Amino acid sequence: MLWTPDAEAADASVNCSLCAHACHIKEGTHGRCGVRVNRRGELITLVGDVVTSVALDPVEKKPLYHFLPGSKTFSVGSAGCNFHCRFCQNHQIAHVRPASTISGRRATPDTLARLAAQQAPSMAFTYNEPTVFFEQIYETAGLAQARGLKVILVSNGFMGADLLQSLNRRVNAANIDLKAFSDDFYHKFCGGRLQPVLDNLKAIKKLGWWLEITTLVIPGCNDNPDELRAMARFIRDELGPDTPWHLSGFHGAAMMAAHPATPAFQLEDLWHMGREEGLNYVYIGNVQSLLGASTVCPSCGSVVIERRGYRTRPGKEPGVCPSCKTVLPGVWR
Ligand code: SF4
Numbered sequence: 222m223l224w225t226p227d228a229e230a231a232d233a234s235v236n237c238s239l240c241a242h243a244c245h246i247k248e249g250t251h252g253r254c255g256v257r258v259n260r261r262g263e264l265i266t267l268v269g270d271v272v273t274s275v276a277l278d279p280v281e282k283k284p285l286y287h288f289l290p291g292s293k294t295f296s297v298g299s300a301g302c303n304f305h306c307r308f309c310q311n312h313q314i315a316h317v318r319p320a321s322t323i324s325g326r327r328a329t330p331d332t333l334a335r336l337a338a339q340q341a342p343s344m345a346f347t348y349n350e351p352t353v354f355f356e357q358i359y360e361t362a363g364l365a366q367a368r369g370l371k372v373i374l375v376s377n378g379f380m381g382a383d384l385l386q387s388l389n390r391r392v393n394a395a396n397i398d399l400k401a402f403s404d405d406f407y408h409k410f411c412g413g414r415l416q417p418v419l420d421n422l423k424a425i426k427k428l429g430w431w432l433e434i435t436t437l438v439i440p441g442c443n444d445n446p447d448e449l450r451a452m453a454r455f456i457r458d459e460l461g462p463d464t465p466w467h468l469s470g471f472h473g474a475a476m477m478a479a480h481p482a483t484p485a486f487q488l489e490d491l492w493h494m495g496r497e498e499g500l501n502y503v504y505i506g507n508v509q510s511l512l513g514a515s516t517v518c519p520s521c522g523s524v525v526i527e528r529r530g531y532r533t534r535p536g537k538e539p540g541v542c543p544s545c546k547t548v549l550p551g552v553w554r
Pocket of ligand 1: 238239243244251
Protein backbone atom coordinates (compact mmCIF):
# COMPACT_ATOMS: atom_id res chain seq x y z
CA MET A 222 0.00 0.00 0.00
CA LEU A 223 1.67 3.22 -1.11
CA TRP A 224 -0.80 5.53 0.58
CA THR A 225 -2.94 5.15 3.71
CA PRO A 226 -5.84 7.04 5.28
CA ASP A 227 -4.59 9.19 8.15
CA ALA A 228 -6.06 7.33 11.11
CA GLU A 229 -5.37 10.23 13.50
CA ALA A 230 -7.02 12.94 11.41
CA ALA A 231 -10.64 13.94 11.93
CA ASP A 232 -11.05 14.60 8.19
CA ALA A 233 -10.40 12.43 5.13
CA SER A 234 -6.66 13.18 4.92
CA VAL A 235 -4.29 10.57 3.55
CA ASN A 236 -0.55 9.95 3.78
CA CYS A 237 1.37 9.14 0.61
CA SER A 238 4.52 7.03 0.87
CA LEU A 239 5.44 6.89 -2.81
CA CYS A 240 8.37 9.17 -2.19
CA ALA A 241 10.43 10.52 0.70
CA HIS A 242 8.34 13.69 0.93
CA ALA A 243 5.72 11.51 2.63
CA CYS A 244 3.00 14.08 1.91
CA HIS A 245 0.06 14.49 4.24
CA ILE A 246 -2.74 15.38 1.82
CA LYS A 247 -6.04 16.88 2.86
CA GLU A 248 -9.21 16.07 0.97
CA GLY A 249 -9.44 18.02 -2.29
CA THR A 250 -5.75 18.92 -2.39
CA HIS A 251 -2.70 17.39 -4.05
CA GLY A 252 0.77 16.32 -2.91
CA ARG A 253 3.97 18.20 -3.71
CA CYS A 254 4.25 16.48 -7.08
CA GLY A 255 0.93 18.01 -8.14
CA VAL A 256 -0.31 14.84 -9.82
CA ARG A 257 -1.60 12.82 -6.87
CA VAL A 258 -4.87 14.09 -5.47
CA ASN A 259 -7.01 13.24 -2.44
CA ARG A 260 -10.56 12.75 -3.71
CA ARG A 261 -12.97 11.94 -0.89
CA GLY A 262 -10.32 10.16 1.15
CA GLU A 263 -8.81 8.23 -1.72
CA LEU A 264 -5.45 9.13 -3.24
CA ILE A 265 -5.75 9.02 -7.01
CA THR A 266 -3.22 9.68 -9.75
CA LEU A 267 -3.88 12.21 -12.50
CA VAL A 268 -1.27 10.61 -14.76
CA GLY A 269 -2.15 6.92 -14.53
CA ASP A 270 -2.19 6.28 -18.26
CA VAL A 271 -0.99 9.65 -19.56
CA VAL A 272 2.05 9.54 -21.80
CA THR A 273 3.61 12.85 -22.80
CA SER A 274 6.73 11.58 -24.56
CA VAL A 275 7.73 8.44 -26.42
CA ALA A 276 10.98 8.00 -28.32
CA LEU A 277 13.39 5.33 -29.47
CA ASP A 278 16.62 6.53 -27.85
CA PRO A 279 20.15 5.14 -27.77
CA VAL A 280 20.52 3.50 -24.35
CA GLU A 281 23.63 5.67 -23.98
CA LYS A 282 21.32 8.69 -23.79
CA LYS A 283 19.84 7.61 -20.43
CA PRO A 284 22.88 7.45 -19.82
CA LEU A 285 23.72 3.76 -19.42
CA TYR A 286 27.15 2.79 -20.75
CA HIS A 287 27.42 -0.74 -19.36
CA PHE A 288 23.97 -1.98 -20.32
CA LEU A 289 23.24 -3.41 -23.79
CA PRO A 290 25.68 -0.96 -25.43
CA GLY A 291 24.81 0.31 -28.88
CA SER A 292 21.14 -0.70 -28.51
CA LYS A 293 18.01 1.42 -28.59
CA THR A 294 15.58 1.70 -25.71
CA PHE A 295 11.87 2.46 -26.04
CA SER A 296 11.57 5.49 -23.78
CA VAL A 297 8.37 6.65 -22.13
CA GLY A 298 7.58 9.71 -20.00
CA SER A 299 4.46 10.97 -18.28
CA ALA A 300 3.99 14.24 -16.32
CA GLY A 301 4.84 15.58 -12.89
CA CYS A 302 7.80 15.39 -10.55
CA ASN A 303 8.38 15.31 -6.82
CA PHE A 304 11.33 17.72 -7.22
CA HIS A 305 11.24 21.29 -8.49
CA CYS A 306 14.74 21.63 -9.88
CA ARG A 307 15.43 25.19 -10.98
CA PHE A 308 17.57 23.84 -13.82
CA CYS A 309 15.21 21.12 -15.08
CA GLN A 310 15.67 20.38 -18.77
CA ASN A 311 12.22 18.80 -19.01
CA HIS A 312 10.30 21.35 -16.97
CA GLN A 313 7.43 21.54 -19.49
CA ILE A 314 6.34 18.03 -18.52
CA ALA A 315 7.84 17.80 -15.04
CA HIS A 316 6.43 20.95 -13.46
CA VAL A 317 2.79 20.78 -14.43
CA ARG A 318 0.78 23.40 -12.54
CA PRO A 319 -2.16 23.39 -12.39
CA ALA A 320 -2.86 19.74 -13.05
CA SER A 321 -5.54 20.70 -15.59
CA THR A 322 -2.72 21.68 -17.97
CA ILE A 323 -1.43 18.10 -18.17
CA SER A 324 -1.63 17.07 -21.78
CA GLY A 325 -0.58 13.87 -23.43
CA ARG A 326 -2.00 10.76 -25.00
CA ARG A 327 -3.52 7.87 -23.16
CA ALA A 328 -1.81 4.51 -23.55
CA THR A 329 -2.44 1.24 -21.77
CA PRO A 330 0.44 -0.77 -20.31
CA ASP A 331 -0.27 -3.48 -22.84
CA THR A 332 0.03 -1.07 -25.76
CA LEU A 333 3.31 0.34 -24.48
CA ALA A 334 4.82 -3.09 -23.82
CA ARG A 335 3.75 -4.31 -27.27
CA LEU A 336 5.13 -1.26 -29.08
CA ALA A 337 8.38 -1.50 -27.13
CA ALA A 338 8.84 -5.19 -27.91
CA GLN A 339 8.45 -4.46 -31.63
CA GLN A 340 11.26 -1.93 -31.61
CA ALA A 341 13.89 -2.47 -28.92
CA PRO A 342 15.39 -4.92 -26.43
CA SER A 343 14.54 -2.66 -23.51
CA MET A 344 12.15 0.03 -22.38
CA ALA A 345 12.95 3.01 -20.17
CA PHE A 346 10.79 5.11 -17.86
CA THR A 347 12.36 8.50 -18.15
CA TYR A 348 11.94 12.22 -19.07
CA ASN A 349 9.93 13.01 -15.94
CA GLU A 350 10.26 11.35 -12.53
CA PRO A 351 8.95 7.76 -12.78
CA THR A 352 8.04 7.66 -9.08
CA VAL A 353 4.97 9.82 -9.68
CA PHE A 354 3.55 7.46 -12.33
CA PHE A 355 4.32 4.33 -10.38
CA GLU A 356 1.11 2.45 -11.30
CA GLN A 357 1.86 2.73 -15.01
CA ILE A 358 5.42 1.52 -14.48
CA TYR A 359 4.44 -1.39 -12.31
CA GLU A 360 1.97 -2.78 -14.86
CA THR A 361 3.95 -1.95 -17.96
CA ALA A 362 7.26 -3.25 -16.60
CA GLY A 363 5.72 -6.63 -15.78
CA LEU A 364 4.21 -6.94 -19.26
CA ALA A 365 7.42 -5.78 -20.92
CA GLN A 366 9.53 -8.33 -19.08
CA ALA A 367 7.04 -11.05 -20.01
CA ARG A 368 7.79 -10.12 -23.64
CA GLY A 369 11.52 -10.52 -23.01
CA LEU A 370 12.39 -6.84 -22.58
CA LYS A 371 14.68 -5.40 -19.98
CA VAL A 372 13.34 -2.46 -17.97
CA ILE A 373 15.21 0.75 -17.15
CA LEU A 374 14.39 3.44 -14.60
CA VAL A 375 15.86 6.96 -14.89
CA SER A 376 15.14 8.67 -11.60
CA ASN A 377 16.11 11.28 -9.02
CA GLY A 378 16.31 8.46 -6.47
CA PHE A 379 13.90 10.09 -4.00
CA MET A 380 11.35 7.27 -4.03
CA GLY A 381 9.96 5.63 -0.92
CA ALA A 382 11.45 2.40 0.36
CA ASP A 383 8.21 0.47 -0.28
CA LEU A 384 8.12 1.58 -3.91
CA LEU A 385 11.63 0.25 -4.46
CA GLN A 386 10.69 -3.09 -2.97
CA SER A 387 7.53 -3.24 -5.10
CA LEU A 388 9.57 -2.74 -8.26
CA ASN A 389 12.29 -5.10 -7.13
CA ARG A 390 11.97 -7.76 -9.82
CA ARG A 391 10.40 -5.50 -12.44
CA VAL A 392 13.43 -3.31 -13.08
CA ASN A 393 16.76 -4.43 -14.52
CA ALA A 394 18.79 -1.24 -14.61
CA ALA A 395 18.69 2.30 -13.29
CA ASN A 396 20.42 5.56 -13.83
CA ILE A 397 19.99 7.66 -10.70
CA ASP A 398 20.87 11.34 -10.39
CA LEU A 399 23.12 12.21 -7.52
CA LYS A 400 22.62 15.92 -7.99
CA ALA A 401 25.04 17.13 -5.32
CA PHE A 402 26.65 16.00 -2.12
CA SER A 403 25.08 18.70 0.00
CA ASP A 404 21.68 18.74 1.61
CA ASP A 405 21.66 22.51 1.18
CA PHE A 406 21.80 22.16 -2.62
CA TYR A 407 19.00 19.60 -2.65
CA HIS A 408 16.91 21.88 -0.48
CA LYS A 409 17.54 25.17 -2.32
CA PHE A 410 17.71 24.02 -5.92
CA CYS A 411 15.47 20.93 -6.01
CA GLY A 412 13.06 21.04 -3.09
CA GLY A 413 14.41 17.70 -1.90
CA ARG A 414 16.87 16.14 0.53
CA LEU A 415 20.13 14.28 0.05
CA GLN A 416 19.92 11.48 2.61
CA PRO A 417 16.95 9.58 1.12
CA VAL A 418 18.76 9.50 -2.23
CA LEU A 419 21.90 8.06 -0.63
CA ASP A 420 19.83 5.46 1.22
CA ASN A 421 18.03 4.47 -1.98
CA LEU A 422 21.26 4.15 -3.94
CA LYS A 423 22.51 1.63 -1.39
CA ALA A 424 19.14 -0.17 -1.47
CA ILE A 425 19.19 -0.36 -5.28
CA LYS A 426 22.65 -1.85 -5.20
CA LYS A 427 21.37 -4.51 -2.80
CA LEU A 428 18.41 -5.25 -5.08
CA GLY A 429 20.89 -6.14 -7.80
CA TRP A 430 19.70 -3.73 -10.48
CA TRP A 431 22.48 -2.58 -12.79
CA LEU A 432 23.22 0.92 -11.46
CA GLU A 433 24.87 3.97 -12.99
CA ILE A 434 25.04 7.45 -11.43
CA THR A 435 24.74 10.87 -13.09
CA THR A 436 25.85 14.21 -11.67
CA LEU A 437 24.98 17.35 -13.62
CA VAL A 438 27.79 19.74 -12.70
CA ILE A 439 26.50 23.32 -12.46
CA PRO A 440 29.26 25.93 -12.12
CA GLY A 441 29.13 27.75 -8.79
CA CYS A 442 26.20 25.68 -7.49
CA ASN A 443 27.18 22.07 -6.81
CA ASP A 444 30.81 22.00 -7.95
CA ASN A 445 32.65 22.43 -4.67
CA PRO A 446 35.70 20.17 -5.21
CA ASP A 447 35.65 18.81 -1.66
CA GLU A 448 31.99 17.86 -1.96
CA LEU A 449 32.49 16.16 -5.29
CA ARG A 450 35.45 14.26 -3.91
CA ALA A 451 33.27 13.13 -0.99
CA MET A 452 30.67 12.03 -3.55
CA ALA A 453 33.27 9.98 -5.44
CA ARG A 454 34.28 8.33 -2.17
CA PHE A 455 30.65 7.56 -1.33
CA ILE A 456 30.21 5.87 -4.72
CA ARG A 457 33.45 3.90 -4.29
CA ASP A 458 32.82 2.81 -0.71
CA GLU A 459 29.05 2.30 -0.66
CA LEU A 460 28.22 1.32 -4.24
CA GLY A 461 31.52 -0.10 -5.40
CA PRO A 462 34.39 1.17 -7.59
CA ASP A 463 32.85 -0.46 -10.68
CA THR A 464 29.75 1.75 -10.51
CA PRO A 465 29.87 4.05 -13.57
CA TRP A 466 29.76 7.77 -12.71
CA HIS A 467 28.59 10.17 -15.44
CA LEU A 468 29.73 13.78 -15.09
CA SER A 469 27.38 15.79 -17.23
CA GLY A 470 27.80 19.35 -18.52
CA PHE A 471 25.11 21.91 -17.71
CA HIS A 472 23.59 24.16 -20.38
CA GLY A 473 21.12 26.84 -19.27
CA ALA A 474 17.56 25.64 -18.72
CA ALA A 475 14.31 26.56 -16.96
CA MET A 476 14.81 29.16 -14.20
CA MET A 477 18.57 29.01 -14.78
CA ALA A 478 18.52 29.62 -18.53
CA ALA A 479 21.11 32.41 -18.27
CA HIS A 480 23.47 30.51 -15.99
CA PRO A 481 26.95 29.81 -17.45
CA ALA A 482 27.53 26.40 -19.03
CA THR A 483 30.02 23.91 -17.57
CA PRO A 484 33.42 24.23 -19.26
CA ALA A 485 34.88 20.96 -20.56
CA PHE A 486 38.10 21.43 -18.58
CA GLN A 487 36.13 21.39 -15.32
CA LEU A 488 34.62 17.99 -16.12
CA GLU A 489 38.03 16.75 -17.22
CA ASP A 490 39.55 17.78 -13.87
CA LEU A 491 36.70 15.96 -12.10
CA TRP A 492 37.26 12.92 -14.31
CA HIS A 493 40.86 12.76 -13.05
CA MET A 494 39.68 13.23 -9.46
CA GLY A 495 37.18 10.36 -9.79
CA ARG A 496 39.84 8.07 -11.21
CA GLU A 497 42.26 9.13 -8.46
CA GLU A 498 39.64 8.14 -5.89
CA GLY A 499 39.54 4.67 -7.37
CA LEU A 500 36.43 4.76 -9.56
CA ASN A 501 37.06 2.53 -12.54
CA TYR A 502 34.47 4.02 -14.90
CA VAL A 503 34.10 7.80 -14.95
CA TYR A 504 32.43 9.33 -17.99
CA ILE A 505 31.97 12.83 -19.35
CA GLY A 506 28.85 13.86 -21.23
CA ASN A 507 27.14 16.91 -22.73
CA VAL A 508 30.39 18.69 -23.62
CA GLN A 509 33.01 18.26 -26.33
CA SER A 510 35.89 16.34 -24.78
CA LEU A 511 38.31 13.67 -25.88
CA LEU A 512 38.22 12.27 -22.37
CA GLY A 513 35.62 10.08 -20.70
CA ALA A 514 33.53 8.93 -23.66
CA SER A 515 34.81 5.43 -24.32
CA THR A 516 34.94 2.51 -21.91
CA VAL A 517 38.52 1.62 -21.13
CA CYS A 518 39.76 -1.62 -19.59
CA PRO A 519 40.96 -0.86 -16.04
CA SER A 520 43.45 -3.75 -16.26
CA CYS A 521 45.39 -2.86 -19.41
CA GLY A 522 44.06 0.50 -20.65
CA SER A 523 42.69 -0.75 -24.00
CA VAL A 524 39.49 0.70 -25.40
CA VAL A 525 36.68 -1.86 -24.91
CA ILE A 526 33.70 0.21 -26.12
CA GLU A 527 34.38 3.16 -28.40
CA ARG A 528 31.93 6.09 -28.35
CA ARG A 529 31.67 9.28 -30.38
CA GLY A 530 28.56 11.19 -29.44
CA TYR A 531 25.83 8.56 -29.50
CA ARG A 532 27.70 6.39 -32.01
CA THR A 533 28.82 3.32 -30.10
CA ARG A 534 31.05 0.46 -31.20
CA PRO A 535 30.71 -2.29 -28.58
CA GLY A 536 33.25 -4.55 -30.29
CA LYS A 537 32.98 -8.21 -31.25
CA GLU A 538 32.62 -9.45 -27.68
CA PRO A 539 30.74 -6.69 -25.81
CA GLY A 540 32.15 -6.06 -22.34
CA VAL A 541 35.28 -8.13 -22.92
CA CYS A 542 38.63 -6.40 -23.30
CA PRO A 543 39.97 -7.25 -26.77
CA SER A 544 43.58 -7.16 -25.49
CA CYS A 545 43.71 -8.85 -22.07
CA LYS A 546 40.25 -10.54 -22.12
CA THR A 547 39.17 -9.02 -18.79
CA VAL A 548 35.38 -9.18 -18.48
CA LEU A 549 34.07 -5.77 -17.46
CA PRO A 550 31.08 -5.37 -15.12
CA GLY A 551 27.75 -4.72 -16.84
CA VAL A 552 24.87 -6.30 -18.71
CA TRP A 553 26.21 -6.88 -22.16
CA ARG A 554 23.65 -9.03 -23.98
S1 SF4 B 1 4.56 11.03 -4.81
FE1 SF4 B 1 5.76 12.16 -3.27
S2 SF4 B 1 5.34 14.32 -3.72
FE2 SF4 B 1 3.71 13.13 -4.72
S3 SF4 B 1 2.05 13.02 -3.21
FE3 SF4 B 1 3.29 11.17 -2.93
S4 SF4 B 1 4.77 11.71 -1.30
FE4 SF4 B 1 3.91 13.65 -2.11
